[in-house]
Amino acid sequence: MSKRSVFDTVCDAIDASKSALKLYKELGISNREEIIKALREELLNHVEELAQKSYEETCMGCIDSKIQKIKLSIERTPGTEDLISEVLTKDKVMTLYEYSAFGIACAIMPSTNPIATVINNTIGLLAAGNSVILCPHPRAIEVTKYLTDIIASAILKTCGIDNLVTTLSEVSIKSIQEIMYHPDVNLLVVTGGSEIARTANKCDKKVISGGAANPTFIVDETADIDKAANCIVKGASFDNNILCVTEKNIVIVETIYEKFKEALEKEKVFYIDTFEDMLKLSKVLLTEDLKPNKFLGGKSVKEILDFSGINYSGDYKLIAVDVPKIHPFAIEELLMPVISVIKAKDFDEALEFSLCLEQGLRHTAGIHSNSIERLNIAAKTMQTSIFIKNGCSLDGIGFSEGNPVSFTIANRTGEGSTSARNFARRRRCALIDAFSIR
Template structure:
């Protein structure tokens, strides 16, 4: 027998409930059942799949109040923000159902002496290992795309949000998805390799840290399994001399505290050219000072706790080390003496290479301000990172900002004069240590398919 897994409320440190993990034998049975479901599901028409996926979106909205309370309780998401995650999930369901026929359609190609067809066919079970920070969206993102493609899905969710995983499993079932086409695995970390190596599992998708992503990719590579990795980042937002400072400050505050700062595409490093650095810094610090942490179940709370105690402690250690190496904590930087896993908004200045605040990913409400000489220096600093997920540019010359973002920003996504998170119709993913592969915008539906060539002789 193993120890039960506890779901802990990060606002007060109290246990919400306990979950029992399944045995290795039960795990093998789950995989087999998910494959049997695939044999049936892959034969369903796109219209039939789409109708079920649309129903999933409808049920998510119908149960929004319950789901938002669950996310707030399990991982501390401010309850005022939580409905937006559900709305995004609904948008993904609708977009996938509406566009699958076009994305997955057979393609006619030329062939000497005949004709050719390229067909995008499902391959089997896709295993998803997902984090806690967006407990519904992270799952919907890969699950819906793969179900529309005709694959079936296994989920290993972060243990602190297993209640959210359970709620999603119920929604898929109530929407009419065939039994075992989507299965949640209540397993220990060390059991995950059994899933990856299983001959019936055809692909692995992971969202999380770069360190864990390397291990998962290496494990999958041994068994010649394709992976999609969405890993960490330390997104740089550039403020140029012609930026609208008020607009930039508002977007950069939102981009840093959204989801308690626990967002892969959060604005983390703020690279400001010397000409407007002081003006931006003063306005940014003043606005950040107004944000206080509090009870995430209160509609007025803008900043809740970090999801786990170890995550709060790691963030503080990164701040402490950066300060020891010369950074200045203009505001914040101390662990509050309160119940729960709270951390205050923190602004670090004099941030240089070699500090965690410059080189690493600070997953929480900590902003790194970096002074650049000019535009060229700003983009150099932005790209001076092992990561490459997102970023931003603020300039009132839109053409200039677009050129800079398109031609020089070494990331998968760039926001211009605003802060944006995932969009159902646009590709989502990064480069370098932020991973590879794309989700959303139809791209996710083609990540785990067999693009098959049919060559037909007509001579």
């Protein structure tokens, strides 16, 4: 069965997007708000269905986590309210700053988070006044086409504009590059740390790009250890740790190591602290060139332990493994429910290790400490796009109550957690001669 706004060729998709944009430009902000409201209402009817389809196609993560992040993306992605106008008045001039659309946006999606990122980007891009061409990962093409049909149908029903959001029936590196380099495409939004992000920066147009991540969190001797363990497990186990922001490494001040280990085990963490089991885990999680085994990306703890041949009993949320700071588990982003635990002699060494492990990617980091001075030192030193103090990594992208949600973290181009205002051009308009009522 054919789906709405799914095209076989790049040219057809771009032509349709151009026609839709021409009509969309004639609408006002209130019309955009109506469209986004209708989208939210319609998408809420499909949350569980989309989570199931995403899981079945990508074979990564877990359905409960996907339901949660899809729902949050629908409900808490900022819309037109994010486009805040500014006015400056002087005696002889009024200067107005407002946000205008770029035009046609190409949004490149990751395999790890296809549904929530599509919804998050689509709402933000439409709020900014753009039309959208979605470029899914080949591993998530079918569920993206299904979602595009839902979105496009809801928009058509609301405002009569067809193809405001489109995608391709098949995707490849070649087709994505054709869209990126096309002269009618004005904005590139790239989520994830793939090679395509590097290509985007060569296209001579506006690029908002994420990049690789290796989120590292410090736990010092002043921390609330039980709370820290709970936050770390909540983040690192979420959707089997395939989100780019979730905890990958924990640097622990060694004086509290035993207490921290006990706290993790209370949170249903399978702890590996022997060389024999660490070696077993390494053999299956790493390839011969010491890179992550993509076959096990997003798999469950049970599947990973079974593949490793490690004896266990019970149900676990996460695997923690003691490693040196140069181990591939610590320096590579595994995208599995596995965290590396690295011991440091004190806070200063822990911060040094953390900075080394984050590798200057400036994506995500955090600290658990009751020292205000250390909280500030760590935040200033790490210089990451997202920094979390005494919380869970998920808090950093809007999972805490009332915060806006963002699933594109533009660490490569510097916008950080993105929203509608990042997907628009900030323009300055000056009116000369008196225009002040003061």
